[in-house]
Amino acid sequence: MTDQKNNSNNIVKNIIRRDDVVILQIVGEIDMHSSTELRGELLEISQNPPAQTIINMSEVDFMDSSGVAVLIEALQLHRRNSSQLKLVGINQRVRSIFEISRLDTIFEIYDSEDEAISA
Amino acid sequence: MTDQKNNSNNIVKNIIRRDDVVILQIVGEIDMHSSTELRGELLEISQNPPAQTIINMSEVDFMDSSGVAVLIEALQLHRRNSSQLKLVGINQRVRSIFEISRLDTIFEIYDSEDEAISA
Amino acid sequence: MDQQHPSKNLIELKINADPFYLCIVRKAVQRMAELVGMNEQDSDSLILAVDEALTNVIQHGYGGACDQQIIIKLRQITPGQKEPTGLEVIIRDFGQQVDPKTINGRDLDNIRPGGLGTHIIRSVMDKVEYTPQPQGGMQLHMIKYV
Amino acid sequence: MDQQHPSKNLIELKINADPFYLCIVRKAVQRMAELVGMNEQDSDSLILAVDEALTNVIQHGYGGACDQQIIIKLRQITPGQKEPTGLEVIIRDFGQQVDPKTINGRDLDNIRPGGLGTHIIRSVMDKVEYTPQPQGGMQLHMIKYV
């Protein structure tokens, strides 16, 4: 790997842990470069699993299969822990990868955080 | 010029004309390509000059000397018409071209639209 | 490619085989898609397909050796007698050669991380052709019509 | 340039001399500035300087003939015995040749549209060197240190 690459454009914008819910807000472009940051964060959450993890993707401008791979891995870890992983705010720009990969049937997808929590 | 280039990313986001004030909100990247759109808009405003024109630049991510040339031309037209041209919301990303070109002393620059109107 | 107009509405990029540079290529593809008049939805999937193809070169063609080179050519296809308007994308690497027939994704019903890239590329692009090059490496020739 | 490591942290772009493509180059410069660890303010002015240099090639080097070619090379300068970290930018055109001494902007006190590009380039970059090329066209060699 080329060294000296700073990660100035972080994709994890915000993490809120309340009661037994973790809400992770991710932003920007999730590709082979930036998905490692997301993976690290989701693995850490899985170490100490909440009843549900909600990933808010409303400010994600791009996601490729590297991002999808991270989400699938996280989904499998959550299932193993009997906890839930929910996706929120999938916008037009990332919808097509969900459709092409038929992931819209595998993930629990909601329009808003509140809807996801109470579902 | 290469044909078939659509101008999907318009830089003129909004024009409000109230009483004798025109407020022009511009957004995005203003370079040799996009500055022609701004020029057209400002020439049109100068056809029928208001007492003051306020250009809100708070959502401008980039501006080069093509943009500056358009602003200087507009300033000269406004002065000829005894009307005022004011700039608002110059952010960090475009401040340096104003400083290098010493334009911060030539233009009337304000922090907000209200401040500009009442000045 | 483009014998007659060597540089008319053609962009060429040379990058290292490093995921760090993918965002630059995506920006270039986005701009070219705009040029050929593609709508936003098609442009988004085109950007995705090119990104997936490059990710594959980085991962499989070069096995993660980030100092190797990838050449990307983007060319506007102007509507002619035979073809509609579109965008041609050529990706050239100098890495491992593979039989194009072996480039296939996983069964979509067998959910696991990975194995989606080729599905995406094939479902988005109108033409997808992998060719091992006599001088070494692979070339991927893709077209998406508007 | 880069005899030893022909492709290590080097990006090369070939574009038409058309303002339409400037935004792609800016994105590439932005990413390379990030790579060398430049702060945002320096990166913003670097992006501006490269944009101004390209605008000049389009306008003066090619006189607006948008189908001509510009080659842009961006290379990370790794800190060595003699040099600090930085970014090297080489812009090559095949247009009109001029005596580098004649490339000068207007008096800043004489306010009029135009004449700012070279001021910006020289005030932002640590090295600015125009060289007419034996094979035709100009080369602009610029460096900005971190």
Ligand SMILES: Nc1ncnc2c1ncn2[C@@H]1O[C@H](COP(=O)(O)OP(=O)(O)O)[C@@H](O)[C@H]1O
């Ligand atoms: N550029 C390439 N060079 C060599 N092999 C490739 C290339 N692209 C794809 N492949 C092969 O095709 C397979 C499927 O690719 P893909 O669907 O993108 O899934 P993944 O990359 O996650 O394995 C890869 O596992 C690899 O064996």
Ligand SMILES: Nc1ncnc2c1ncn2[C@@H]1O[C@H](COP(=O)(O)OP(=O)(O)O)[C@@H](O)[C@H]1O
């Ligand atoms: N790439 C170039 N090729 C030829 N002449 C150039 C080039 N760049 C700049 N010049 C000359 O230098 C002058 C000053 O350039 P600049 O400060 O950018 O202002 P402007 O481009 O608005 O005239 C130009 O008018 C032109 O005569």
